[in-house]
Amino acid sequence: MVKTEFSPIADTTRRAEIVALLRRAILTGQLEPGQKLNELRISEQMRVSRAPLREAMRELVQEGILTSIPYAGTFVINVTAKDIDDAYSLNKVLDEFAIERMWKLRDQRFLDELDRRHEAVKQATRERDTTRQIETALQLHGLIHEWADNSVLLETWQRLTSRLQMYFALHQQARKEAVPAEDVHETYVALLKGHDMRAAQRHAREHIDLDFEELLAYARGLERRPSKGA
Amino acid sequence: MVKTEFSPIADTTRRAEIVALLRRAILTGQLEPGQKLNELRISEQMRVSRAPLREAMRELVQEGILTSIPYAGTFVINVTAKDIDDAYSLNKVLDEFAIERMWKLRDQRFLDELDRRHEAVKQATRERDTTRQIETALQLHGLIHEWADNSVLLETWQRLTSRLQMYFALHQQARKEAVPAEDVHETYVALLKGHDMRAAQRHAREHIDLDFEELLAYARGLERRPSKGA
DNA sequence: GACAATCAGATTGTCGACAATCTAACAAGA
DNA sequence: TCTTGTTAGATTGTCGACAATCTGATTGTC
Structure with a gap:
C-alpha cells in the first residue's frame, strides 16, 4: 500500500471566506484604521446574509484587528x-x-x-x-x-x-x-x-x-x- | 470640579453574557475537554436563539479554548x-x-x-x-x-x-x-x-x-x- | 440664542425558519 | 463477511424579518 499523507481539506463555509477577505482588506490597508464596518453594506457587497458576516467579524475582533462596541459598531483598530x-x-x-x-x-x-x-x-x-x-x-x-x-x-x-x-x-x-x-x-x-x-x-x-x-x-x-x- | 474616573459600563448584549457563562463552564471543568457543544440544546437551556450563541462560540474558538470543525460541531479543546x-x-x-x-x-x-x-x-x-x-x-x-x-x-x-x-x-x-x-x-x-x-x-x-x-x-x-x- | 424633549432614520442585536451537510443505521451486492 | 449505496434523522450553516438601541435633526420652551 502506498503511504500517502493527506492534509485537511479547506473550510468551505461562507464564514471562513469572509474572514479571509476581511483580514486581507484590513492587513493591506484597504480598510483604514478606525473605519467603521457597516454590516448591511458589506453583506450586500459580498452577497451573503449578515449572520456569517457577523460571525466572521467576531473572529477578527478576537484576533485583535477589529474592535466592537455594542450597538455602536465594529471598527478597524486604531494604531497608536x-x-x-x-x-x-x-x-x-x-x-x-x-x-x-x-x-x-x-x-x-x-x-x-x-x-x-x-x-x-x-x-x-x-x-x-x-x-x-x-x-x-x-x-x-x-x-x-x-x-x-x-x-x-x-x-x-x-x-x-x-x-x-x-x-x-x-x-x-x-x-x-x-x-x-x-x-x-x-x-x-x-x-x-x-x-x-x-x-x-x-x-x-x-x-x-x-x-x-x-x-x-x-x-x-x-x-x-x-x-x-x- | 471633582475629578472622577468612570469605567466603561458592562456589555449588555446576550452574546457577552453567553461568552462569560461558557468560559466559566469550560475553565472550571464543567464542560470536559473534547466534549461537543450542541447549539440547539444549549440555546434552549439558556433561552436564547442560536445566533448570539454561535457568535459567542466563535469568540471562544479564537480565544483558544474551543475548536470548531465545519458541519461537524464545536468542541472543548483537548488537553495534551x-x-x-x-x-x-x-x-x-x-x-x-x-x-x-x-x-x-x-x-x-x-x-x-x-x-x-x-x-x-x-x-x-x-x-x-x-x-x-x-x-x-x-x-x-x-x-x-x-x-x-x-x-x-x-x-x-x-x-x-x-x-x-x-x-x-x-x-x-x-x-x-x-x-x-x-x-x-x-x-x-x-x-x-x-x-x-x-x-x-x-x-x-x-x-x-x-x-x-x-x-x-x-x-x-x-x-x-x-x-x-x- | 441656549437648552431640553421629541422624533425619524439608520444600524446593530436577536429571532425563527429553511437549506446544506454530516452521521449512523440499514440494505444490496460481490 | 466485507464493501458499497441508500436513506432518515439530527445538527450545523445561512437567510430574511423584527426588536432594541443609537444618532442627529427638529421642535418647543425659557
Whole structure:
C-alpha cells in the first residue's frame, strides 16, 4: 500500500471566506484604521446574509484587528505608537525564545525553506510589490516560530504578526514608493544558518530589521493629527 | 470640579453574557475537554436563539479554548501534555519579560494590590475552595503583566492563562481534595517586593510554582487512555 | 440664542425558519 | 463477511424579518 499523507481539506463555509477577505482588506490597508464596518453594506457587497458576516467579524475582533462596541459598531483598530512599540518589544522576546527552541531542530528542510522564503522576499523587492514584500518578509521571520515546535508560541506570533503587517502596510502606503534596500535580511539568514545561537538571538533582539524606527516615527506623526475614523 | 474616573459600563448584549457563562463552564471543568457543544440544546437551556450563541462560540474558538470543525460541531479543546508544556514554557518567558518591564513601575499601589491578591489566595486555600484557589493564584501571577504597561503582553498572557486555568481545574478535579500547602507564593511575593530584579526573574523561570510537574504527569496519564470526547 | 424633549432614520442585536451537510443505521451486492 | 449505496434523522450553516438601541435633526420652551 502506498503511504500517502493527506492534509485537511479547506473550510468551505461562507464564514471562513469572509474572514479571509476581511483580514486581507484590513492587513493591506484597504480598510483604514478606525473605519467603521457597516454590516448591511458589506453583506450586500459580498452577497451573503449578515449572520456569517457577523460571525466572521467576531473572529477578527478576537484576533485583535477589529474592535466592537455594542450597538455602536465594529471598527478597524486604531494604531497608536505605543501599540506598535508594545508589539515590537514583545516580538523580540518571542524571537529570542523561538530561536532557542528551534536551534537544535534545524535540518536540511529548514535551510531549504529558509532560502526559499528569503528568495521570495528578494523577488518581491525586485518587483517593487510593497504589499507582497511585507507579507514575504513576515513569512521569512515566521519560520523560526513554525520550527520551534511550540503551538502556543506560533499562535501568539501569528496574532502579533497580523498587527505588525497592518502597521507596515499603512506605513508603506503613506510613504509610497520608497522601497528599502534589497538584502536587509542577509545577516539574519546567515546567522540562522550558522553555529552561534547567541549571536542569532542578539541579532533578533537588537537589530532593527524592518525599518521599525521609521514606522514608529510615522505612527507618532499620525497621533498628532486627529484620525478621521474614531 | 471633582475629578472622577468612570469605567466603561458592562456589555449588555446576550452574546457577552453567553461568552462569560461558557468560559466559566469550560475553565472550571464543567464542560470536559473534547466534549461537543450542541447549539440547539444549549440555546434552549439558556433561552436564547442560536445566533448570539454561535457568535459567542466563535469568540471562544479564537480565544483558544474551543475548536470548531465545519458541519461537524464545536468542541472543548483537548488537553495534551505537550500543550501544557508549550504553554508553560512560554509563560515563563513572558513572566521574565513582564518583570523587567514592570520593575521600575512598582509603587505603593502595586504593593498593596500584590498583598491583596496574595491574601485572596491564602483565604481560598484556607476555605478549601479549589476552583477559587486556582482563580486567585492566576490573578496574583497576572499582576506583573497588568503592571508591565504593555497591552499586547497582557492580552497574550490572558490567552495563555485561560488554558492554564482549565488544565489546573481538571487536575484539581481529578485528584479531588489534596489542596497544596498554604504559602507556596510567599517567596514569589517577597521577591517582587525586593530590590533584586534578576532574582525575581530567576524565580519566575525556575520555580515550579503551581505543582506544574504533577499537572504534566496527570496530563500524560490522560493521554494513555482514550478520551471519551473526541 | 441656549437648552431640553421629541422624533425619524439608520444600524446593530436577536429571532425563527429553511437549506446544506454530516452521521449512523440499514440494505444490496460481490 | 466485507464493501458499497441508500436513506432518515439530527445538527450545523445561512437567510430574511423584527426588536432594541443609537444618532442627529427638529421642535418647543425659557
